[in-house]
Amino acid sequence: MLIQGAIDVRANYEGKPYRDAKHVGGPQLIPGKVMCAYYDLGGEGIAYHDATAINQGSGRLNPADGTYLNEFRLHEGVDTSYTKPGGIDDSAYNLVQPEIGMPYVGWTEPGEWMNYTVEVARAGIYLVHLLYASNRGGAVSLSVDGEAAAELLEIASTYDAEDEVEWRQWHHWNKAERLTVLHLEKGVQVLTLRTVLEGQMNYAYLEFELL
Secondary structure (H helix, E strand, O other): OEOOOOOOOOOOOOOEOOOOOOOOOOOEEEOEEEEHHHOOEOOEOOOEEOOOOOOOOEOOOEOOOOOOOOOOOOOOOOOEEEOOOOOOOOOOOOOOOOOOOOEEEOOOOOOOEEEEEEEEOOOEEEEEEEEEEEOOOEEEEEEEOOEEEEEEEEEOOOOOOOOOOHHHHHHOEEEEEEEEEEEEOOEEEEEEEEEEEOOOEEEEEEEEEEO
């Protein structure tokens, strides 16, 4: 069944794998990590849908100062930031410590989605894990080539009442192990990650492990 509101990527999909001066580009490879901030090029309604046209991270939270990470995808609607040291994304309240300087997608809202062109090296059953942060919990869904593959995948809250720094509740990282299991065919296809419930989650990467 085609996901409501999703692009039918089997017919004339105009999105392209992400690339820039530092990132060579090409389809993201499975097995492996699909980096959430490397969603496809193509813009609003093609490669992604975002509730606002302004990137709340690059250029706002992170000043446009000419540095790569502060200006990462500055002029696109998807809200991006990156993991920072100094007790921000490397605090003792993390359940999993993320790599510092890693771009991620944040400020998510229900109904938003992003497309990823991927290349699956081998057909088979894959375990899917998600590195994320969420101060209230929520749910996401996954589709492959526009077809529903995994709907209403619940994301546990990473809120920790022991942390008295309120804003850091958005930066408690965890890894949702075995988020779902997908059967994927060999070859190039388009994966869609959609925020379904609650939002205000950060997504770093989806990891695909061949069983």
